[in-house]
C-alpha cells in the first residue's frame with residue numbers, strides 16, 4: 001500500500017481545505033477503504049491507456065472445475081480476452097458449411113458482461129484445421145473461396161463484438177521464408193493479402209493483425225515480417241497491426257524488443273504483445289521466479305515505451321492452465337498466478353511496471 005501514500009496525503013489536504021481542522025488541529029476523516037480491485041492490473045493498465053489481457057477458453061476454463069476462481073480472477077485483473085482455442089478454424093467450422101459458435105459466443109458474452117474487449121484469434125493458421133479441409137481434394141480456387149468464406153462469415157458474426165483479429169498467424173519460418181503450410185501450398189504467398197482483404201471487407205472497424213512468434217527481437221524473421229506488413233500496408237490491404245506472441249524462456253527477452261516494436265510502430269501499425277508467457281525449468285525456484293518477474297517487467301516496460309503498443313496479452317494467467325508443460329517438456333510455471341491463483345513475483349513486477 002506504499003504507493004497510495006501520496007494520494008492519501010492529497011485527500012487529507014483537500015479535506016483540510018474543505019472542512020477546516022478541528023479545534024486541536026487533528027483531522028478525523030480517514031481515507032476511505034480502497035478495494036484492492038481498484039488496483040487490479042486492468043485498472044493500472046487503463047490508467048496508462050493500455051489493455052492487459054489473457055487467453056482462455058469457454059468450456060475448459062470458464063466452465064471447468066475451477067470455474068468460479070478462474071472467472072473471478074480473469075474478470076478482476078484483465079480487460080482484454082483472447083480465446084485460446086475457441087475461435088480456431090476447427091472449432092468454429094467443424095464441417096463444410098457448418099459453423100458452431102456456441103463456445104466462442106459464450107466466451108464473448110463473459111467478456112462483455114465483465115467489460116472486457118475481445119481479440120479474435122485466429123482466422124488463417126496452419127494448425128487446428130478440420131480434417132474435411134485438409135483431407136479434401138481442392139483446386140486453388142476452391143481453397144481461396146473456402147478461406148474467404150470462412151473469414152467473411154466469422155468476422156461478420158463477431159462484428160461489433162471483436163475489436164481486433166489475428167487474421168494470419170505464423171505464416172513465416174524462422175529463416176524468414178514463407179512456411180510451407182496448407183494455405184501456402186494451395187495458394188502461394190498471395191493468400192496473406194487475400195485474407196486481410198476479406199477480413200477488412202467484412203468488418204472495416206476491426207483492427208487486423210499479422211501475428212507470429214520469434215519476431216519479438218530484430219532478426220531475419222522479424223525483418224521478413226516487416227517487409228511483408230509494409231507491403232500489405234502500402235497496398236491498402238487493411239492491415240492495422242502486428243502481434244508479437246512472446247512465448248519466452250526465462251532470461252530470454254530479446255534486448256532489441258523495444259527497438260523492434262518501434263520500427264513496426266513507425267509504419268503506422270499498432271503493435272501488441274499477444275501471447276506472453278515466460279517458462280522456467282521445472283521445478284521452479286525462488287531465483288527462477290524472480291528472473292521471470294524481471295522478464296515480465298521488461299516486456300511491460302517496452303510496451304509502455306512505445307505509443308502504438310496498446311495491449312499486452314498473456315497466454316493464460318494461472319500456472320494451473322497453461323499450454324507450456326505439455327508442449328515444452330521440463331518447462332512450466334510460466335504465468336503470473338500460481339496454480340492456486342496466488343500472485344507470483346511476476347504479478348507484482350507487472351503491477352509495478354504498470355504503476
Ligand code: XIL
Nearest residue numbers: 084085121122169245275315322323
Ligand atoms: C495453443 C493452445 O494454447 C493449445 O491449447 C492448443 O492445443 C494449441 O494451440 N501460438 C498460437 C496459439 O498462436 O494459438 C497457440 O495456442 C500457441 C502458439
